[in-house]
Amino acid sequence: MRVLRVLPIAVRMIAIAVVGIAATAAATWLLSRWLPVWACALIAAWVIGSIVAIIIWRTLVPMRALFRALAGTVASYRDGDFSFGITWDKASDLIELVDAHNALGDALREQRLALVQRELLLDTMVQNTPVAMVLVDATRRVVLGNLAARRMLGEGKRLEGRAFEDVLTAADPAVRDAFERGGDGMFTVGEDDDEDIYHLSRRSFRLNGRIHELVLLRQLTAELRRQEVQTWKKVIRVISHELNNSLAPIASLAHSGAELLRRGQHERLPAALATIEDRARHLEGFIRDYARFAKLPAPRSEPVPWRPFIAQLRAQVAFTDELQPEDGIARFDTAQLEQALINLLKNAHESGSPPDEVKLSVRRMPDGWRIEVLDRGSGMNEAVLANALLPFYSTKRHGTGLGLALAREIAEAHGGRIALLNRQGGGLCVAMVLP
Structure with missing residues (x-):
């Protein structure tokens, strides 16, 4: 019987049936000495039928219970309950199915637990x-x-x-x-x-x-206030630096001029006074630029033909141009856009670019105009590109950090935008898009 328990169900059924039939045949042969043949055959058929019925009942009833348990656990899984498992202590081919089903339940239970933990973490983060x-x-x-x-x-x-x-x-x-x-x-x-x-x-x-x-x-209150404080600190540092750079030599030269007058060395006075005038004008321009940036008025847009506008720019700074179409007309504030482009063109000349490589390109786009100031200078590294449009940021020794910031302010006041990118082959492209 220990050997039979480990055999598959079909082999067990056949073995039991063979044993039962052999025993029935032996009993029928013994009874045939005292009973008629038909009676012996009837008894044999009844015994064999009983054995087959018992075998089928002993085999199918546990299998039906197993199948009902499998259906019940599948229904529980469908409803999200993975706490059920199946115990099957009968040795048969079905033990592999039971083990696989229990392994599936364990995997689903672990996944559900991990999902619940993630949902709790996400809900805690969202709520707090x-x-x-x-x-x-x-x-x-x-x-x-x-x-x-x-x-x-x-x-x-x-x-x-x-x-x-x-x-x-x-x-x-x-x-x-x-x-x-x-x-x-x-x-x-x-x-x-x-x-x-x-x-x-x-x-x-x-x-x-x-x-x-x-x-x-x-x-954003706290964050903006921190940024505001940092901006004011930077403004104060820049203004203090620029004032010191101008006022210190002015004071020194004024003292030197007084000494020259006292000594009667008048021939050296014009040079000292010229330097004082130069530093004073530089300081005046510096303060004027800050005032212009801080008090930029709302643009007063009007139709402006591009060709005369470009000619007016060329009278103040040298560049080559490309205009498409030649008879294009745009709407913008002439004074503001002129100031922005003059700043950009002067920056292009100061970048180390050959003068004939400084170019102004104006092209009609489906949704507006694209204006590009191009040069073949040294370009910008990633850190400078990320900060160049911020007010008061400058890499120049005597720069105010307002030229690009003012251009950005003017572009955005017109409903446009501005961007910087390095050109292939060297140089920088400052692109402004106006609606």
């Missing part, structure tokens, strides 16, 4: 981030609002299930105005010393086949 986050479904109802969003938009109460428009109605007027303007942007909540600056970001995406919108409200 200082950025107010609101998820709105296709019916404009709030699906998720974290703790920062509850404090800002719901007076600390839950937002889930509420209509988003109702939430905005009860919010600060500055928040409503920011949403009414549409898109991303910055707005201020509060007044005077109690004001906070926020950045609104809105993104739509498809979730489970339906459009959802994710709203982010990030407070």
